[in-house]
Amino acid sequence: PATHPLGATHPLALAPVTGPASSVDGFVRQFLRNLNYERGVPLSASSVNDRYFALAMTVRDYLMARWLEDLRRQRETKPKGVCYLSAEYLLGRQLDNNLLASGLGEIATEAMAQCGIDIDEMRAQEVEPGLGNGGLGRLAACFIDSLATMSVPNVGYGIRYEYGIFRQTFVDGQQVEQPDAWLTLGSPWEFPHPEGARKVAFGGHTETYDDGGVTRSRWVPGWHVQAVPYNYMVPGYLNGRVNTLRLWSAVATDAFDLRIFNSGDYEEAVRAQTFAENISKVLYPEDSTPQGKELRLQQQYFFVAASISDFLATTLGDDDIATLPDRVIFQLNDTHPVIAVPELMRVLVDERHLEWDAAWEITKQCFAYTCHTLLPEALEVWSVDLLGRLLPRHLEIIYRINDDFLDEVRERFGDDEMRIRNMSIISEFPERSVRMAYLATVAGSKVNGVAELHSQLLRDKVLPDFNEFFPGKFTNVTNGITPRRFVRLANPGLSELITEAIGTGWLTDLERLRELESYAENPDFRAAFGEVKAANKRRLNEVLFERDGFEVSDGHMLDVMVKRLHEYKRQMLKVLHIVTQYESITSGRVEAADIQPRTFIFGAKAAPGYAMAKRIIHLVNAVGSVVNADPRVEGRLKVLFPPNYNVTLAERVIPAADLSEQISLAGKEASGTGNMKFALNGALTIGTDDGANVEIRELVGDDNFFLFGMSEPQVEDLWAAGYKPADFYQADDNLRRAMDLIASGAFSDGDKSVFEPIVSNLLYDDRFMVLADYSSYIAAQARVDAAYADTDAWTRSAILNVARCGFFSSDRSMRDYIDRIWHTPPML
Numbered sequence: 001p002a003t004h005p006l007g008a009t010h011p012l013a014l015a016p017v018t019g020p021a022s023s024v025d026g027f028v029r030q031f032l033r034n035l036n037y038e039r040g041v042p043l044s045a046s047s048v049n050d051r052y053f054a055l056a057m058t059v060r061d062y063l064m065a066r067w068l069e070d071l072r073r074q075r076e077t078k079p080k081g082v083c084y085l086s087a088e089y090l091l092g093r094q095l096d097n098n099l100l101a102s103g104l105g106e107i108a109t110e111a112m113a114q115c116g117i118d119i120d121e122m123r124a125q126e127v128e129p130g131l132g133n134g135g136l137g138r139l140a141a142c143f144i145d146s147l148a149t150m151s152v153p154n155v156g157y158g159i160r161y162e163y164g165i166f167r168q169t170f171v172d173g174q175q176v177e178q179p180d181a182w183l184t185l186g187s188p189w190e191f192p193h194p195e196g197a198r199k200v201a202f203g204g205h206t207e208t209y210d211d212g213g214v215t216r217s218r219w220v221p222g223w224h225v226q227a228v229p230y231n232y233m234v235p236g237y238l239n240g241r242v243n244t245l246r247l248w249s250a251v252a253t254d255a256f257d258l259r260i261f262n263s264g265d266y267e268e269a270v271r272a273q274t275f276a277e278n279i280s281k282v283l284y285p286e287d288s289t290p291q292g293k294e295l296r297l298q299q300q301y302f303f304v305a306a307s308i309s310d311f312l313a314t315t316l317g318d319d320d321i322a323t324l325p326d327r328v329i330f331q332l333n334d335t336h337p338v339i340a341v342p343e344l345m346r347v348l349v350d351e352r353h354l355e356w357d358a359a360w361e362i363t364k365q366c367f368a369y370t371c372h373t374l375l376p377e378a379l380e381v382w383s384v385d386l387l388g389r390l391l392p393r394h395l396e397i398i399y400r401i402n403d404d405f406l407d408e409v410r411e412r413f414g415d416d417e418m419r420i421r422n423m424s425i426i427s428e429f430p431e432r433s434v435r436m437a438y439l440a441t442v443a444g445s446k447v448n449g450v451a452e453l454h455s456q457l458l459r460d461k462v463l464p465d466f467n468e469f470f471p472g473k474f475t476n477v478t479n480g481i482t483p484r485r486f487v488r489l490a491n492p493g494l495s496e497l498i499t500e501a502i503g504t505g506w507l508t509d510l511e512r513l514r515e516l517e518s519y520a521e522n523p524d525f526r527a528a529f530g531e532v533k534a535a536n537k538r539r540l541n542e543v544l545f546e547r548d549g550f551e552v553s554d555g556h557m558l559d560v561m562v563k564r565l566h567e568y569k570r571q572m573l574k575v576l577h578i579v580t581q582y583e584s585i586t587s588g589r590v591e592a593a594d595i596q597p598r599t600f601i602f603g604a605k606a607a608p609g610y611a612m613a614k615r616i617i618h619l620v621n622a623v624g625s626v627v628n629a630d631p632r633v634e635g636r637l638k639v640l641f642p643p644n645y646n647v648t649l650a651e652r653v654i655p656a657a658d659l660s661e662q663i664s665l666a667g668k669e670a671s672g673t674g675n676m677k678f679a680l681n682g683a684l685t686i687g688t689d690d691g692a693n694v695e696i697r698e699l700v701g702d703d704n705f706f707l708f709g710m711s712e713p714q715v716e717d718l719w720a721a722g723y724k725p726a727d728f729y730q731a732d733d734n735l736r737r738a739m740d741l742i743a744s745g746a747f748s749d750g751d752k753s754v755f756e757p758i759v760s761n762l763l764y765d766d767r768f769m770v771l772a773d774y775s776s777y778i779a780a781q782a783r784v785d786a787a788y789a790d791t792d793a794w795t796r797s798a799i800l801n802v803a804r805c806g807f808f809s810s811d812r813s814m815r816d817y818i819d820r821i822w823h824t825p826p827m828l
């Protein structure tokens, strides 16, 4: 008979106890047990939060046996797994997702009803964990959902920020940031494991010592913090699998405290505590514009060192360290976790006493790197000064990696000093610093971009020398989104319609949406599809009214631009379109009655230190208040900017949209993922040939996509020729009138100074060529208006967008990573 590893003799201890019965009755019992025994309250005296917690705990209870079983099987069979290293996970609410994954939706709804509880009220109680800024963090959340659904062993490692992305409010149209205290009422989804804490070292110095005749270097750290893991379940969709997301929280170490406490300096000890806990205090709110702050580097090293240490201790255990590449691939989500490369080298060389070359062979196999940008200002560099102060041993290791690498470059390309300088991991100007993307590229077994165009530009423009030096290292994996959250949960109406038409199975095999193509020709299906869209608009209106007091007009086209506020994304182009339409009405050149009624919805947060982005937010709000209030517009144009756009709001807005704005300057948006969510929810895209737009257009066809603007090569040519935005201003009457109206103070109570910096930036700098693409954009918007007038044709196009975008499932992205980068088969 099997024996329990701990020698337990009770037969019930041999395996985890089974969960509650899969019935309404079983659910109710477990719910009440949790309410009474975990929350310590009777139903009659429970708060909404009590009931929400008890409900969440009940869902957890159903998933628990599977989680334990998956962990047991992984310990037993030792498969190769993915350790996804990401500083951000923009998870969104968990309750509905976990109900869906566990197949408990109907049972839970009925069970709550029997207890007199409105399950929608429970949903609304959850504060979403906003532990990410935008696309990069949401991508990580989609990827771990797909890996669980595909039964691939995975741990997502990251940081449990006490404060996630700030809550955005508007005061007089201007962004004001509030702290996101998402943990105030607690979170029922996390499992803290203080006993699993890992100690992370910082600072100090290195010293050499004699190791049996060889001189070696070692690190004498200056201070430590404890990293406490919090585990979250990541359930696969209806497959009985549960993976783990492990987020680290920083606390002071006992040793640190004790030493200071013993010295009698209580205040200093408390300060030390606060200092340590600062590390996981708050998410940095910059998206694609790193600030080079010391605390940020502390965060990066903190979570990466804890994660590697955790993997080695809990998963590799006593197995031969040389087998590490058979057991794990560490995927670097952008440069944020790249300090993991010298960290693994340090562990292998200094702690496990491997020879340098053997350690490097292992390290190279264990990492792969995803680049998410092309913007030069987004490519992280750390000053040698700062890095050497915080992580002196790592700096030494980076220098050695670089020396060895540059030796190889010399061997291959000769003493081409220019090339050596260009490829060096260490840059000398404007100050000596470490280029983290280069370090990742040298170390990674593969380097990937996130859409075809982006990967090609990465190879040809950003890292051409590396591409030449490392043939076969560079590859593309086009991003994707999870259809569970962004179609099934966000758009239940459409999901039902799809299932009625093509049956089940498409949610885990999204290419099956192709079977919808023939339905695009079916008038009944088109009518039903149109009705779903209309119902989604009504649902959005309810949310916007409740949340922000907005009144939305019926019969409008819903034109949506939701994404971080960044100049390269060109929210200003959208503003100029609105102002152009407004100006054409108020000047009497166009009858309001001849304008296609549109509601423009914006959602965007600006990094708190990004002055121009904040000014653009102010302008959008200012244009909105003027346009919305002007009777001459006759209500045919409406601008709505709900504050605090987040995953929860995205799930309402996207399914209601008619038109998706994807209007970045070609070559600047690495991929975009919002673009995929809109297309899969039946919005048509107006977009440039940028990022994944290119692939969306190829799939849906030119007839079902509104393309405008310069291509990436045309952008390059115009730059090379000497771009003069003022020439475009002079040459286009509409553009001039729109810009002049903004400059006149029409949207700022006559105060010309408020938006002057925006206008002069566009006229005399315009890095992202808004003015150059304006006329093409306005022409494309006219095509949109014409197309929308033919409801039947529009709906047909919308259906074809859904039918042809199955490629953008994050399951497909994961399959690409698995086949071409990770080589981690599913655990069947």
Ligand code: Z15
Residues within 6 Å of the ligand: 133, 134, 135, 136, 137, 139, 287, 288, 289, 334, 372, 373, 378, 450, 479, 669, 670, 671, 672, 673, 691
């Ligand atoms: C971020 O959200 C993205 C790139 C970055 O370098 C940083 Cl720091 C944050 C975005 C890209 O801008 C977007 O195009 C892409 O779809 C997303 O990452 C996921 O790859």
